[in-house]
Amino acid sequence: xxxxxxxxxxxxxxxxxxxxxxEIGIFRELSICVADVNIDCDAIRGIxxxxxxxxxxxxxxRKNSASGNESRTLAYDxxxxxxxxxxxxxxxxxxxxxxxxxSPLTPSERVILFLHGxxxxxxxxxxxxxxxxxxxHYTSLRTFVIDYRLAPQHPFPAQLHDALIGFNFLLAxxxxxxxxxxxxxxxxxxxxxxxxxLLRHAGNGQHKFAGLMLISPLPSLxxxxxxxxxxxxxxYLVNLPMTSPNMPLRLFYRPGAKYTSxxxxxxxxxxxxxxxxxxxxxxxxxIQCGTAELLLDDIRKLYNKVKLDNPDTNxxxxxxxxxxxxxxxxxxxxxxxxxxxxxxxxxxxx
Numbered sequence: 001x002x003x004x005x006x007x008x009x010x011x012x013x014x015x016x017x018x019x020x021x022x023e024i025g026i027f028r029e030l031s032i033c034v035a036d037v038n039i040d041c042d043a044i045r046g047i048x049x050x051x052x053x054x055x056x057x058x059x060x061x062r063k064n065s066a067s068g069n070e071s072r073t074l075a076y077d078x079x080x081x082x083x084x085x086x087x088x089x090x091x092x093x094x095x096x097x098x099x100x101x102x103s104p105l106t107p108s109e110r111v112i113l114f115l116h117g118x119x120x121x122x123x124x125x126x127x128x129x130x131x132x133x134x135x136x137h138y139t140s141l142r143t144f145v146i147d148y149r150l151a152p153q154h155p156f157p158a159q160l161h162d163a164l165i166g167f168n169f170l171l172a173x174x175x176x177x178x179x180x181x182x183x184x185x186x187x188x189x190x191x192x193x194x195x196x197x198l199l200r201h202a203g204n205g206q207h208k209f210a211g212l213m214l215i216s217p218l219p220s221l222x223x224x225x226x227x228x229x230x231x232x233x234x235x236y237l238v239n240l241p242m243t244s245p246n247m248p249l250r251l252f253y254r255p256g257a258k259y260t261s262x263x264x265x266x267x268x269x270x271x272x273x274x275x276x277x278x279x280x281x282x283x284x285x286x287i288q289c290g291t292a293e294l295l296l297d298d299i300r301k302l303y304n305k306v307k308l309d310n311p312d313t314n315x316x317x318x319x320x321x322x323x324x325x326x327x328x329x330x331x332x333x334x335x336x337x338x339x340x341x342x343x344x345x346x347x348x349x350x
Contacts, residue, residue, distance in 0.1 A: 001245065001256050003152040010121050010150075018130035024137040025081035028100040031042060032169045033072035034061055035252075036085040039168060049269040050157045050198070057161045074165055075147040077125035078102060079133055083140040101309070102144070103173045110179045110210055110347075112136065113170060115163055115195075117186025117218075117326060119248035120151045131329050138344040141181065144170065148191070152251040156270070158174035159252075163195045181211045181347065183284075185326045187252075189217025193274040200281055211350040213343060216293060216326045219301065220273035221249050222259040222264075225297025234292040235324045275302055280309040284318040286346040288339055290323025318342055 014139040017059060020027045032322055038060055044051060065071050080099045098105060115133035116123040125132075125145040136143040148162035177199075192214060228239050240247040243259050250259070253272060257263055270277025285306055289299045296319075303317040320327060320335045328336050 001046070003255055006246070006251065007150070007153045009146055009239075014124070015118065015122055017126045018128070020079055020129045020133035024133050025079060025084075026100065027077050027079045027133070028103065029075065029125075030078055031073040031075045032165060033071050034074055034165055035065040037165050037168050037172065039164060040202070043204065044198070047198060047201050048271055049266060050160060050194075050271045054157045057158060074162055075125070076166065077145040077147075079129065079136045079143045079145065081133070081136040081140060081142070083137055084142050098248065101183075102122045102170075103217065104175055105142075107174075108179060110141055110181060111170070111175060112139065112141045112181045112183050113166060114143050114145045115116060115148065115184035115188035115191045116145060116186045118150075119183065119218075120159060120187045120252040121248045122150070123188075130331070134328075134340055135183070135343065138340040139181075141346040141347065151248070152255040155251070155255050156253045159191055159193075160194050160198065164198065167195065167199070167206075177206050177208050178210055180209050181213060181350075182209045183213035184217065185215035185328070187218045189214040190219070190274075193217070194271055196282065197270060197274060197277065207281065209283045211283050211347065213346065214285065214287045215328060216289045216295065217287065217299060219295065219298040219302040220275060221253060221267045222273045223295070223298050225295070225301070227298075228294050229294035231292050231294050231296060235294045237294045237325050241295055267325035275305040278309055279306050282306055282310045282313060282315070284314040285310075286318070286343065288318045288320070288342065290320045290325065290327050292322050293325040295325065314347060
């Protein structure tokens, strides 16, 4: 398989660009020098299926830096809603330097770390400026949107590596985990779960986010819900069989590998199918989805698992009748506004 050609074909059909509505806020394109972000490799050891490839990615970055080559940069958007500016005393409509700098505006400022969707093969901060701009507006939180690497050019766990870099970068700027709300939609929701599991495994309390927001999250790489078939005529997602080597999730995990019994067993690893492991020690969490989406039944299973493993934590689950996958993007729908208002209420409660 020519993965470069596949990648180029996919990117030629990339999500259309959007922008943050000026009445909502402002944004800035920034980047992280990967060589400047410290990652504790010992904290990764023992994580399971992701350990070896993740350590290899980190080692390659370090070797590249040590050899004098130009360090890789990780792009991200910083979206600042006017509502957040007002809370810290920055005048409405004022594009001050501080509002678009990645350091905390106040010692206790809360922010969102957002991981976008796109089946791990599509998506970028530009495509998400409008919907994430609304999320930032409703929650009154500045939002960091990481431009993580995409499959098949960069298969699992490159996306987790970049998410970890983004998180550690925020810590280096002076934010604490307790002041970071982790959020993601679709595949970005799956990536949020992976980052949660990785940070919890590290054992240093860095997984204790202020909250977790999962919007139509991809629950796992092993999907079995009846809604895959029953909602096939309603959702815009296409239920491609895992037997297809061009299926996005096959391109994400070991692209080109044959769909053998060993491969199918690997897909059950908690880093790929989180409900197969413990989801304990989660922060307050909200999960939203539509009843017309393919992933409905599997998202319900995810909620039940999170709720079971966190009986004393506020775990909110919302289903929106007749709504499709990540319906939040359809801003003309009243359900989209209702969902953003629910996220606003959730953030205010944590």
